[in-house]
Amino acid sequence: MGDCVFCGLPQEATFAENDLFRAIYDRNPVSKGHALIISKRHVTNIFEAKPEEMAAIGELLKQVKGMLDEEYHPDGYNVVANVGTVAGQTVFHLHLHVIPRYQGDKDILKWDVQ
Structure with missing residues (x-):
């Protein structure tokens, strides 16, 4: 996709990857270590992911968490x-935000669970 910012990312921005996804640090982090896990295939959102992509994103998520923990x-x-x-998506390419949280953080994502 010619105008997709995630399709054109340089490889050197990647700090972890598998065959289907890659992880980068967010260029506008909301907390220290804020990362994105991005599909290598251009797909609009997580609901369009294939079963093998769902498995691969889970695997990379665990790897990225371990790296951020360390x-x-x-x-x-x-x-x-x-x-x-309406849900805040601004880049229409499948990605997860992995946002480390710390004691004393401001409420980045807070809503009342009912």
């Missing part, structure tokens, strides 16, 4: 997939 020692994580404009 480097940043967070107290928790938000793992987010925004799907659709």
Whole structure:
């Protein structure tokens, strides 16, 4: 996809990958270590992923968490997939935000669970 920012990322931005996904650090992080896991195939969102892509994203998510744990020692994580404009999706290419959370963080993603 010619105008897709994630399709044109340089390989050197990648800090972890498997055959179907790659991980980069977010260029506008909301916390220290904020990473993105991005599909190598251009697909709009997680609901369009093939079963093998769902397995691969889970595998890379665990690997990235281990790397972030070792480097940043967070107290928790938000793992987010925004799907659709009303949900905050601005890049229409499948990606997960992996957001390390730390004691004392401001409420980045807070809503009341009912």
